[in-house]
């Protein structure tokens with residue numbers, strides 16, 4: 001079991017009286033891509049925020065490389081440095097250039113020299129086709145370009161685990177493809193990823209495992225060809241039917 | 250590059266419109282000035298006012314002393330503004346600290362702002378200027394310029410702290426989350442991500458406070474510092490004529506104008522950026 005990069009055990013999260021996550025178990029192995037699906041409000045973002053220790057949890061455990069990072073004695077800043085996160089709304093730093101956005105964490109958090117950080121930053125930007133935009137400011141980029149920069153920013157310090165939260169849902173359809181292509185490439189290179197998405201077609205192609213959340217409960221999980229094609233639970237069926245009706249599968 | 254006849258016509262029309270607007274603006278300004286001039290000069294007390302407030306000879310003889318005083322105001326202004334910015338930002342940052350350990354620090358910062366934002370400047374000047382030296386403690390200065398400067402810094406840093414705090418609060422929480430998620434500590438997040446964005450946003454109100462400070466620097470004269478206002482007062486007594494006050498007032502206005510324009514420009518630039526972003 002120790003080759004699991006992430007293990008979430010019995011995670012419970014309440015917002016006031018409301019239980020948003022109710023005993024969720026998720027595991028992500030090395031080089032695996034695990035995709036969270038579920039209706040809006042089912043708790044996907046909350047789960048990712050809990051894993052990144054941006055939220056206090058109300059029960060359960062979060063293990064990163066076997067270490068219990070939900071233990072209050074663990075410094076959350078140190079744990080977060082081993083994870084990269086990309087949000088739906090990019091959240092690039094508007095007052096910093098693209099290159100500075102990318103090199104900030106390696107320089108400030110991981111103590112890399114500026115020259116080395118910039119060299120690596122430029123190489124990463126080149127990989128996502130944005131080498132010529134290194135000096136631009138985020139507001140001069142398209143949504144898809146900004147989201148690719150956000151992914152590069154999260155990758156720049158070589159995190160053990162990449163958390164992606166609906167990174168394409170704020171993008172125009174023609175920009176979705178370029179961002180998903182990048183994620184697919186990362187997957188092929190062996191990046192370990194836990195992501196929430198509404199792109200079922202993409203989940204089917206890329207995921208090693210799909211987890212279906214409904215009302216804060218993990219209803220079922222398994223390989224995409226089973227969960228997305230022949231699910232065991234009624235609730236999964238109903239969700240998939242709605243997705244098909246909406247034309248997203 | 251060739252331009253179509255249509256575009257040439259359009260440009261010619263726009264140019265003629267611009268010329269017309271300029272001419273209209275010029276004409277209306279002249280008319281307005283003439284009317285105002287006649288209204289003032291035909292007032293019954295005009296000749297007395299002119300001789301006791303607008304006497305050119307008095308102005309010329311008082312000018313050097315007033316300029317000397319203004320130079321003192323300027324130095325006080327620059328030194329105070331720097332201290333105010335540092336102190337204001339520090340207080341604002343202290344007020345953002347979270348967690349029970351920091352409660353006394355937060356409370357102290359809040360109390361400071363409440364106290365000095367409410368206290369009238371003139372009272373603060375008297376208290377610091379006459380109260381502090383009155384204690385007769387060793388090491389307490391009794392130079393009126395220094396004491397006046399301290400009072401200005403106390404009052405204005407409370408204002409500026411609130412301006413900074415508003416700016417810090419206006420940075421969207423997602424920016425903080427993004428910074429924390431890549432591993433930055435609270436202090437690094439504030440220093441590298443939040444404060445730079447906040448400062449950009451509050452530049453216009455900061456410049457406004459700077460203009461206000463510019464003229465309030467003249468209040469150190471109540472403690473006896475020989476600044477522009479005090480110099481004008483002395484000259485007024487010497488020449489039995491109020492013209493030196495007018496001279497000093499005009500100089501303060503002249504000093505404020507570039508800064509006010511800068512504040513306008515900064516505000517416009519910000520509105521454009523926020524609008525487009």
Ligand SMILES: Nc1ncnc2c1ncn2[C@@H]1O[C@H](COP(=O)(O)OP(=O)(O)OP(=O)(O)O)[C@@H](O)[C@H]1O
Nearest residue numbers: 015020038039040041042043044045046047166196
């Ligand atoms: N800060 C908060 N305070 C209170 N309730 C919250 C908060 N954040 C989320 N919730 C609630 O928690 C539930 C789960 O939200 P979450 O954002 O995790 O859903 P999601 O699966 O990511 O949805 P979507 O697909 O729309 O992004 C929702 O019902 C939401 O209203």
Ligand SMILES: [Mg+2]
Nearest residue numbers: 044045046166
């Ligand atoms: Mg969400």
